[in-house]
Amino acid sequence: xxxxxxxxxxxxxxxxxxxxxxxxxxxxxxxxxxxxxxxxxxxxxxxxxxxxxxxxxxxxxxxxxxxxxxxxxxxxxxxxxxxxxxxxxxxxxxxxxxxxxxxxxxxxxxxxxxxxxxxxxxxxxxxxxxxxxxxxxxxxxxxxxxxxxxxxxxxxxxxxxxxxxxxxxxxxxxxxxxxxxxxxxxxxxxxxxxxxxxxxxxxxxxxxxxxxxxxxxxxxxxxxxxxxxxxxxxxxxxxxxxxxxxxxxxxxxxxxxxxxxxxxxxxxxxxxxxxxxxxxxxxxxxxxxxxxxxxxxx
Numbered sequence: 125x126x127x128x129x130x131x132x133x134x135x136x137x138x139x140x141x142x143x144x145x146x147x148x149x150x151x152x153x154x155x156x157x158x159x160x161x162x163x164x165x166x167x168x169x170x171x172x173x174x175x176x177x178x179x180x181x182x183x184x185x186x187x188x189x190x191x192x193x194x195x196x197x198x199x200x201x202x203x204x205x206x207x208x209x210x211x212x213x214x215x216x217x218x219x220x221x222x223x224x225x226x227x228x229x230x231x232x233x234x235x236x237x238x239x240x241x242x243x244x245x246x247x248x249x250x251x252x253x254x255x256x257x258x259x260x261x262x263x264x265x266x267x268x269x270x271x272x273x274x275x276x277x278x279x280x281x282x283x284x285x286x287x288x289x290x291x292x293x294x295x296x297x298x299x300x301x302x303x304x305x306x307x308x309x310x311x312x313x314x315x316x317x318x319x320x321x322x323x324x325x326x327x328x329x330x331x332x333x334x335x336x337x338x339x340x341x342x343x344x345x346x347x348x349x350x351x352x353x354x355x356x357x358x359x360x361x362x363x364x365x366x367x368x369x370x371x372x373x374x375x376x377x378x379x380x381x382x383x384x385x386x387x388x389x390x391x392x393x394x395x396x397x398x399x400x401x402x403x404x405x406x407x408x409x410x411x412x413x414x415x416x417x418x419x420x421x422x
Contacts, residue, residue, distance in 0.1 A: 139385070142165070147161070147375050147378045147379075148372065148375060157189045157213075164363060164389060164390050171198050176403075180203070181257060182204045182259060182260040182261075183206075183248070183258050185238055185264050185265035186210070187206070187207075187233075188219075188220055189363065189364050192208070192265070193216070193219075193220045193223075194391050195262055196231075197227070198394035204229060205229050205231070207231075207233075207255070208220050210235060220233070232254055238288055239287035239288040239291070240287075241291070241295050244296045248300050251300075257303045259307070261310045262313070263296055263297070266313065267284065268369050269327065269328075270370070271327070277327055281327060285328055286331055289335065293312055301349070309351070310342070310352070310354070312338070314332045314336050314339075314355045315358060316414070316419055316421060318336050318357060319357075320419065336357070336412060343409040347409055352406075352408065353410065354413070355412040358416065359388065359414075359416030360379040360382055360388065361387055384417050393415050400413065
């Protein structure tokens with residue numbers, strides 16, 4: 125089995141690694157990766173693996189695009205098999221699986237609604253049936269609905285956000301630990317919003333803060349069983365979730381407030397996930413790795 129090596133490792137100046145184009149969505153409302161301009165970089169042509177996750181069986185929710193796709197590519201090129209869960213973008217999920225298989229690993233795409241308890245249970249059961257167990261679970265799927273005033277947040281808005289961003293990870297974690305063995309790892313995806321909430325993302329930020337607390341508590345609960353639980357907290361990242369939920373006039377300025385003056389590309393998050401999934405982080409649990417472009421996570 126070989127790992128694709130499409131480019132040499134190189135030093136990157138974060139101020140100029142990616143040109144600062146005007147960000148836009150070519151087909152408003154579409155969550156398709158190809159609807160974004162510029163097209164997000166998931167590491168297709170840059171991530172170089174070295175066998176750090178060889179033989180691991182992984183499950184990534186929201187793995188069809190954005191951060192999830194970047195993590196799937198990196199995991200596969202590090203030697204892991206990947207089950208990609210997606211909600212509606214079947215074509216994007218199929219593209220992710222194709223990239224996993226191109227790395228010489230087994231890839232599967234499974235439609236799942238993580239806001240539904242039964243769907244989360246079925247997703248874990250599918251991973252168990254396909255892989256025989258789960259070594260790494262990445263809870264990445266999320267939703268947000270910007271609202272400018274609390275009066276504008278409907279009960280459906282609130283409950284859908286909570287069920288997707290907080291209840292979903294709870295359900296997948298609860299089911300996954302049944303098929304995990306010592307040495308397994310759970311990685312939950314929070315956000316800079318957990319500590320610096322934007323008023324227009326009140327519901328989203330609340331769930332991300334809750335997810336950090338949940339992860340800390342779960343890490344202590346599972347440590348005696350040899351299962352680690354950690355968090356990656358991104359700052360601004362150029363993904364379909366952002367593009368479909370941001371006003372076009374604001375979107376062109378997305379990420380300008382970061383220290384480097386730009387948002388991250390999904391590929392720039394992948395290394396944090398690989399570290400937390402690998403044996404290199406065997407003594408790390410209950411931690412949050414903030415990948416925020418210089419915005420302080422405190």
